Each structure stands twice: as structure tokens, then as C-alpha cells.
Amino acid sequence: MAxxxxxWVCNECGADFTRWMGQCxxxxxxxxxxxYKVAKQPAASAKYAGYAGQVTAKIETLESIExxxxxxISSGLQEFDRVLGGGIVPGSAVLIGGSPGAGxxxxxxxxxxxxxxxxSVLYITGEESLQQVAMRADRLKLPKxxxxxxxxxxxxxxxxxxxxxxxxxxxxxxxQVMHMSDIQSAPGSVSQVRETAAFLTRYAKQNNxxxxxxxxxxxxxxxxxxxxxxxxxxxxxxxxxxxxxxxxTLRSHKNRFGAVNELGVFAMTELGMKEVKNPSAIxxxxxxxxxxxxxVMVIWEGTRPLMVEIQALxxxxxxxNPRRVTVGLEQNRLALLLAVLHRHGGxxxxxxxxxxxxxxxVKVSETAADLALLVALVSSFKNQVLPQDLVVFGEVxxxxxxxxxxxxxxxxxxxxxxxxxxxxxxxxxAPKQQIGDMQVIGVSQxxxxxxxx
Numbered sequence: 010m011a012x013x014x015x016x017w018v019c020n021e022c023g024a025d026f027t028r029w030m031g032q033c034x035x036x037x038x039x040x041x042x043x044x045y046k047v048a049k050q051p052a053a054s055a056k057y058a059g060y061a062g063q064v065t066a067k068i069e070t071l072e073s074i075e076x077x078x079x080x081x082i083s084s085g086l087q088e089f090d091r092v093l094g095g096g097i098v099p100g101s102a103v104l105i106g107g108s109p110g111a112g113x114x115x116x117x118x119x120x121x122x123x124x125x126x127x128x129s130v131l132y133i134t135g136e137e138s139l140q141q142v143a144m145r146a147d148r149l150k151l152p153k154x155x156x157x158x159x160x161x162x163x164x165x166x167x168x169x170x171x172x173x174x175x176x177x178x179x180x181x182x183x184x185q186v187m188h189m190s191d192i193q194s195a196p197g198s199v200s201q202v203r204e205t206a207a208f209l210t211r212y213a214k215q216n217n218x219x220x221x222x223x224x225x226x227x228x229x230x231x232x233x234x235x236x237x238x239x240x241x242x243x244x245x246x247x248x249x250x251x252x253x254x255x256x257x258t259l260r261s262h263k264n265r266f267g268a269v270n271e272l273g274v275f276a277m278t279e280l281g282m283k284e285v286k287n288p289s290a291i292x293x294x295x296x297x298x299x300x301x302x303x304x305v306m307v308i309w310e311g312t313r314p315l316m317v318e319i320q321a322l323x324x325x326x327x328x329x330n331p332r333r334v335t336v337g338l339e340q341n342r343l344a345l346l347l348a349v350l351h352r353h354g355g356x357x358x359x360x361x362x363x364x365x366x367x368x369x370x371v372k373v374s375e376t377a378a379d380l381a382l383l384v385a386l387v388s389s390f391k392n393q394v395l396p397q398d399l400v401v402f403g404e405v406x407x408x409x410x411x412x413x414x415x416x417x418x419x420x421x422x423x424x425x426x427x428x429x430x431x432x433x434x435x436x437x438x439a440p441k442q443q444i445g446d447m448q449v450i451g452v453s454q455x456x457x458x459x460x461x462x
Contacts, residue, residue, distance in 0.1 A: 023237035043199045085123045088284040094267015100217040102210040106224040106232040107248035119281045125155035131176035135162040135186040149281040164205045183223035271311030289316040292369040302389030306381035307402050307420035314423040318368040321385035326362040337367030353409030353455045377414040379405035398430040409455040413437035
């Protein structure tokens, strides 16, 4: 029997070490190195000099490779297909993460029940019993006659049974409870998650089976397990949404078959997840009475524009260090923009508590929200209500210049489609032709934008 050896692996970067250390010397992370037991493998004969074995692989030029269009399977949900890059690719490994109660199992169960009507689908549940899955399907009123279920946590047995039934799509719920017999550590450990994910990914490639793996998340919202888990799979998507919110957002963080940062919006109902085909209409449900500090901006998510409302509140602080609180935006970006507003806008908010919120739970990472944030802050600080038909977007530089953003014309067309009549945008994004009856004002400096409002 092959002897097992012990290695030490960093959960963040996957670097290997011969002993435990408090800090990883590769990525400089603390307390991320854990024990990893592997079976001792015999040395490959190819390493020896004079190797005369037969090599089946051959070297080719990039131009000689024949390009074929990837076949895709529609999931039946357009928002799900959008995040996946156009549909499910046979032979791909997809990792779906999310907090408890976000709806990962619900989304996959209803998708697989409908796909099972036309193809062979195998749903492996390791955390729930078969009765619990059947009860959920009955509660959601899903078709139950074709979907195949299996309650198992050993991946060797799963692949052995899958080889007999030959499914086109498999669901592993979840990867944290799966284990392999050769590895002595407990399920959910670094070694088990790393090896089971690699084993399932290899099975997906060799048998042209699309595999969906459900993954847990940590307290900070990132996927649990070693970082190499995200490297070995083809697509990594995250289902966001608090349990007290009706809406869920599905975002792609890695996709080898499509664009990243795609956003899909779903509504959690009594009958499961329902796709929201026009998310801008949801995020634009504003108050009946206009209030200061409220403004609509246009952000770009993946391949489409999305209109969201940004709210800002500036209030006199009773503390020595005024608070800076952001929900849906980066807090460091707010501190940077407040300094620009003081230097180039002439407004000092050093004695003000500043609170910023993106309505609807959307997380904005692009810089096109800079100008809208500053305009909303000035509106709250001056207690002046902005027009309800005004839309603003643009990047603000440290010298007070308004820099252009990508897809400016498409953003303005989206705003015009929702009835907005006025827009303040970077000068380089101002259209050369009239867009409907919208009045577009191009500005190149922050001072110009403040004069306009």
C-alpha cells in the first residue's frame, strides 16, 4: 500500500510547504496554512533519462487549431443563461456559491426538474435526504417524474453510478460534504475539497458531462475552501441576497465561456425563483414625495446597462471623527471623493457624518458612480431636491476632471427608454445626435457639474 505523506497548503493561494508556518511566504496571508494529506505517488517514468515511451500528444500552432462553436444547453431561465455566458456548456464545471437561505438549491432544483424533461439529469444531495428534496419540489409544484436523485457523499461511488446512468448534467449539493476514501481528513477540509473538486472536474471533461457544484461561503462573503477550488473549475458564480429581501442577484466572477461580471436578477416567490427581465424597473421604484440626496445613475453590468438609485445623507456629526458609511459602494472611494469635493468643489464635509446607500442591494464597483455620488451628496448637504427626471453618471479624477466611461450612448438610451429627460454626463460621452427628447449636458470639470445643478 502506498504510504501517505503530509504537506501544508495555503488556503488562499494554494502554495505548498513542508511544515506549518503562521504566514504564507507567497501571498503574505496569516493563519491560512493547513495540513494536507496525500498518497505517495510513484515517480513518473518520463522523468528518467532515456525514456522511450510513446507520447500521444503533439505540438500544434495556434492557427492550425480548428475552431468550432461551443454547443450550449438552455437552462430555461434567460437570466441564468446570461450569467453562464449563453447557456450550459457540456463538459463544464460550474461552482455556485451563496449564503445560507439565498436559494442555491431552489434555483438548481427547479432548473434541473425542467431540464430533466428533455435529457438525463442526476441530482446528488449530500446535505439533505431524498424526502426533503422531494418535499421542496412538491412545494414548488415542479415536475418530478424525470429527475434522478441520489443521496451519496463519496465521489468515487457517485462517478461510478453516474457512469451507469450516463447523465448529461449533474448537480453536487454540496462540495463541502463530499469526500474521497484515500484521503484521511474530514469532509470540508482543504485536502478533501481540493481533491474532490479536481476529481469531479476531471470526470466532467472526460465524459462531457456538465457538473454544477454548490459551495458554501465564509463570513466575508467569499467562497469557502482553498483558493485553488476556483482555479480548477470553469465558471464561478455567486448568488447574493439577504433572507429579508425578495430579490436575489446572480453574479459571475469567473467564466471561461463568457463575459465576467454578468448580473442576473431573480425574485424569490412561493413557487421558487422567478427571473426579472427588466431589473431597472425594480430598482427605480422611488418614493412618491421627492427628497434631497436621491438620484438615479446608470451603471454597466456585464453586457447591459442597469439603472439604480443612489441615496446620500450628510448630517452634522457629534463625534470627533465623523462617520463614513457606505452600503453597496467601496468606503475608500467615498473618502477619496470627499477630498475631491472639498478641493475642487469648495464644499467641506469634514464635520458631517456621510451615509451612502445603493437601493435594492446592488453592489457597484465601477467608477461611473462617482459623479452621481457627489451630486447626491451636494443635494443632501444643501437640502435641495434634484429633478426626478435627471440621470447622472461619470468618473471623477483627483484633479476634479470628469472622465468618460464606457458605453455612454447605450446608458443614455436606457435612461431615455425609462422616461428620463435630463442627463449630466462627461463631455466625451455626450452624443452627437439627439436621443429622443432628452437634454444631455456634457461637463469636463466638477465645478461645471455643480453649477449645472
